[in-house]
Amino acid sequence: MSSFTIDCLFAIAFVLPLVGVVLSLATRRFSWNNTLVQSMFILSGFAGLIAGSYFFALLGIGNSASFNGTFFGLVNIALNSMQVFFLMLVYGGVLLTSLYAIQSLPPYKDVYVLPTLNVASAFFIVGMQATILSPSLFTFLMAWEIMSVSAYFLVIADRSDESLRAGWLYFVMTHIGFACIAAGLLLLAGGNLFASWHDVALSALGATPLAISIAFVLLLAGFGSKAGLVPLHQWLPYAHPQAPSGSSALLSGVMLKVALFGFIQGVALFPFVPSFSAFLVISIGLLSAFFGALRAAVENDAKRVLAWSSIENMGLIFSAVGIYLLVHGSQDSAVSAIAPSIALFIILHTANHFIFKTGLFMAVGAVASKTHTRNLDELGGLAQRWPIFAGIFLALSLAAAALPPFGTFFGEWTYFQTLASGMTVSAFFGGSFALILALLALVGGLALFAYVRMFSAIFLGRARTTHAEQVSPMPILLWLPSLFSVLLSIIAGLFLFPILSAPNTFMEGVTLFGDVAILGGVSMNAWWVLLSVIFIGVLLTVCRRSFSNRNPARITDTWDCGQPITPRMQYTATGFSAPIRFFFKSILMSEKELIIEPISMSNPWIVRRRLVWSIKSFFEYWLYRPIGIAVFAVSRAVKRLQNGVIQLYLLLVICALVFTLATTL
């Protein structure tokens, strides 16, 4: 009975988006078309979430829990709890973003072709689900391709030049990634394209260490390019912001997690991981985290800040995956004891990043749709016009910066504390974990900087342009999904944290309000933190009421030293990050240039001066540009063959034939 229910619900969740596609095309003339399709998506997400919760309630959390879904006897899929966890992220994302899309898309109906966009979204949702559900290599690759290609259509939805260029970059990068993934998995499977995961794992047992190493690097490159790991991240900050905000939220909040899922699932197939793998993953993860956070702190496009921050967070997660690979299965029980705590961080942060990034993308999208700009330098002062929305945005920013009492803090606390506790294991772990800890602290600081800067540039002070000054009230569905994200973020700390820390004993052993103990017996209780926040808040309010002058404040101008000040005199987001740009000048390759243009031909002294600052992309300059130059040089050299003389072509054909015969015989 119960398995039948889960079957039904998952099937509904899978099929409803496709039903939505048909409906979308059938009713595209009507104005309620968008609402109808989005409600299909919402229902799908809802059904999936219920199915997932039911699964966990029934089977608990942990590797042992698995469930054989037959889908009415059509296919045989064994679901384990990791798959269901990632599926629930997909459903949660679909639920929130579709709720948001009901009111956020219609104002853009001249920019996007809504029915087509919704078709792409539907295929995207189905593709992500299918990627996670797929039982075999072939279906996995198919589903991955469906997800990638439909994401391409989401990126180019507004058909602007910028989007087309970003989409093209994405399309090329994602297919290089796809090729890597396919090659890596086929190498493991011994060339059998139709192998089930079980078969792949079996055939990988017989693979040579060299093949294993190559397969690992290929999988890391493939999934890493999707997850935005440096240096294959180049497309992400261009592509994610170009999609409609709800879709950006799905791309950044959910699709990156699907890439993470793919990597974890792929690594699980290996009989052993090569010795260099852990260090490779850790260093790439840390590099991504640092680079993403640094760029997020200086970027001026609000959605691009979020995209860079996604790179940072995926970097954090992958560095933890690397540490997991390092310590997992070690002979030394003190070392292998680190693994569960690291795994706890990976899962917690995956969930937390999904929650706050989805919420932030929707919130930034709402700001952009009302002010018609995403440039931080043109906003400001919105907290006076949208006080509630500013509160939501502030809460999400604090969650993203991993400050208490939000769930992200408890996730990152797990990571920091595990590293710190792991330092006691041996001198090697002491030294290396200390360096990682220091780098993570710097990354955390930069992320804090980025989010404080974004929030203050959008909401605080005075409006810098008329766009930002004359905004209309915000419709409810533009901010309600973000509010849900805030609540989820708090709930993640209060409930998800204790639940996940005690796997396998979900229904019996866990007390929801208890301490969470991790490596070394160090414990943390989100409820204590929340209680102390509430206690101090009440205490301060009471003190303020009873001890101080209770007359209302007198409202005056801003103190101006006698010279009236205008909004233009405020620090812009660009100015705010000037010290960071200065301190990290060599990495950011930031440059200031004074451009002097003569105005009048007759008098050389009358000139116009402009100061231009720019940030070059480090990897674009040092990695992509040389490759591009080399490719062009090679093509130019090869072009000499194309001289139009038929004899030469015949000669080439003969050479090719001779070569083929020589190698095959």
Place this chain on the structure above:
Amino acid sequence: MTYLLITFQALVVLLSAPLVVGMVRTLKARFQNRQGPSIFLPYVSMLSLLRKEMTITKHSSWVFRMVPFVVLGSAFFLALVVPSLFFGIVPSSLDNIFLFGAVVALGSVFLVLGGMDTGSTFGNMGSSREMTLATLVEPALYVSLATLALATGAWGMGGIVGHFTSLPWLVAVPPAIVTLIGLLFVLLAENARYPVDNPATHLELTMVHEAMILEYSGTYLAMLEYASAIKLTALLAVCMGILIPFGISAPPVTFFGLGIALIAFFGKLALGAFAIAFIESVIVKMRFYRMQEYMMLAFFIALLGLAVELIVLYH
């Protein structure tokens, strides 16, 4: 009983906070061959601010009004968990070192938001600088705290200080000296003292902390000044508690022990205030754009402290 002790300990820190600021100010005056103000002056000036009217700029939003509460709240939290008189009484979830670091950051963040929400360039400038400092100081802070935790095997502020009280001074403290120097660098940066910031400046262009609170008045100003006094006291209490762990005890507490703890606590605060006044009298403020050197130095000292601890632990 435990909660009574926590409350008592927090109250002692809260009540002595303005005294520390007063002592630093007076001692600095003495270094300048001046008589200087009474050490109790900050109490009077904060009380008189509480009685005053508030004027608020019309360009600010609710964030501006919320800031003093969050900043003072985070300072209260620090006062609550710092082991100034006793250790081992605060719940382990609350005095965890990483929570301590995060709460310090939370206070800084809201101060920055307050400076940004005025539409005034001075506030913005202070905010930008403070945020940069808060970002760059994090690695040194976390490495220092983690080193202390590694050396003591305890992950809470109370446990760390408790460990130092339980061992002979010559065994426990000397390896931690380098880390303490790193922590001192962090303390100076976090509390806007020399050489990072000049707490007595009237020139807006050289301000960091002061620039952010230029627009606050009356009660809110008192709250912010009180918060920065508490933060200074709390961090000083941690540093001095490790350097001179004398007097700090675990429950059960006798009246005699309580008296000793109180006397020792105030003695340590006076010593700490003297050290800060001394530092501020013999060095100059650094240019803001040289702060990266200061922060790098702080970070490398913290790393050096860690290396020392690792050597002590594993050899």
Place this chain on the structure above:
Amino acid sequence: MLRLLSKIITTGKRTEKCPQIPTYIEEIGENLKHAIHTLYGGRTLRIRHVDAGSTNGEEYELTALGNAFYDIERFGISFVASPRHADVLTVSGPVTRNMEHALKTAYEMTPGPKIVVALGDGACTGGIWKDSYAVVGAVENVIPVDARIPGDPPTPEDVLRGLLSIVTATRK
């Protein structure tokens, strides 16, 4: 550094004794009395100085108040960076037309209870610039004044006495 420290030690305290407080400021208004009363008897005063077009003579004298000799801090009096932090506005100079707005806004932003002190002849009466087309004249033409410290410029001792007498006169 050691040389600096030995200098500090050998020099010793150089602060003068508290000057005698004259009683020549008689015109203590109700507002001033109320203000001082609210501010704990004026045991702490924060001053914001506004230069409304002075010759800078007054500013030199005010600066001297902070040195080791006069040490105004020992009376709990300090200078602050923003009118929002201030209890006392000291204004110097005949208010020039350019500074009229600045003075008004500074006054408006100072939270009550507040005391305005006109410092120097220019601020008290307009001084030698009185009736010039470029100045508005005495400070009281622009904002209400509670006390005056005459002199062109008043010596640091005059200023100190003036400020102290403002505080002590109302205590009686």
